[in-house]
Amino acid sequence: MSYLAISKSLAGFLTEKASLTPEKEVVLTYAIEVLVINLGNILCTLILAALLGVLPGTLSCLITAFLFRHTAGGAHSRSPWRCAAVTITIFPAMALLAVFLAQFSAVFIGVLSTLAVLTGLITVAVLAPVDSPSAPIISPVRRKKLKILSLVVLTLITATIFFIRRSGWVYAPQIQICLVLSVLWVSFMLSRPGHSVMCLIDKINLRRCKAS
Amino acid sequence: MKKIVVRLIIFAATTLLLLANVFAASACGFSQYQPEVPELLRK
Numbered sequence: 177m178s179y180l181a182i183s184k185s186l187a188g189f190l191t192e193k194a195s196l197t198p199e200k201e202v203v204l205t206y207a208i209e210v211l212v213i214n215l216g217n218i219l220c221t222l223i224l225a226a227l228l229g230v231l232p233g234t235l236s237c238l239i240t241a242f243l244f245r246h247t248a249g250g251a252h253s254r255s256p257w258r259c260a261a262v263t264i265t266i267f268p269a270m271a272l273l274a275v276f277l278a279q280f281s282a283v284f285i286g287v288l289s290t291l292a293v294l295t296g297l298i299t300v301a302v303l304a305p306v307d308s309p310s311a312p313i314i315s316p317v318r319r320k321k322l323k324i325l326s327l328v329v330l331t332l333i334t335a336t337i338f339f340i341r342r343s344g345w346v347y348a349p350q351i352q353i354c355l356v357l358s359v360l361w362v363s364f365m366l367s368r369p370g371h372s373v374m375c376l377i378d379k380i381n382l383r384r385c386k387a388s
Numbered sequence: 389m390k391k392i393v394v395r396l397i398i399f400a401a402t403t404l405l406l407l408a409n410v411f412a413a414s415a416c417g418f419s420q421y422q423p424e425v426p427e428l429l430r431k
Contacts, residue, residue: 200401203428206411206429245415245417253421311425
């Protein structure tokens with residue numbers, strides 16, 4: 177199993193000091209790896225969002241994606257660094273797009289929201305949960321549970337999309353569009369084209385790009 | 389002092405083992421990269 181050197185060394189230290197078995201060391205390495213990668217990605221994304229002035233929107237996108245990824249899954253990159261590049265770029269970009277789209281009429285935003293929810297419903301109902309070879313979902317019971325949870329998450333997000341507009345909050349239109357764009361992004365990541373895009377990102381040869 | 393450090397390390401290890409189970413129970417991690425789930429946690 178390939179993990180980052182920092183995860184391996186920290187897990188090795190904890191295993192030695194706490195007198196754990198080698199099997200537990202692998203589990204510890206996995207937990208540290210997930211924590212390091214996710215916290216690093218979230219921190220860098222929020223810093224970029226704060227610099228661009230779209231922190232509330234980016235935060236709402238991150239929360240939506242977090243809820244969906246845990247229940248519905250989706251496409252993955254094979255490299256933690258390419259994954260970080262995608263995460264750090266895509267969420268502030270969605271928040272910036274939301275700032276632009278928030279200027280349009282309420283009718284346009286309403287139509288966009290309805291289309292996004294319908295797309296989300298179809299993809300979640302048909303495709304979720306989408307697992308990866310690194311984390312296969314073996315049990316059919318677990319698969320069923322995750323599908324139900326994905327639908328519950330979609331219902332909660334849909335309710336938030338349609339009720340947030342009524343609040344007088346200054347960021348309400350922006351957050352509403354951020355949620356809509358996040359639902360569209362999650363639906364895309366569940367689908368085959370989303371997997372193809374992640375494969376394409378994995379295939380980009382940075383060394384060849386540097387040489388040319 | 390040494391006892392406290394050992395207890396803190398055991399606490400950290402236990403919390404991480406618990407977190408590993410929580411991570412393994414979800415469909416995938418938040419980010420676009422999924423570290424390989426250990427055989428012990430696959431279900």
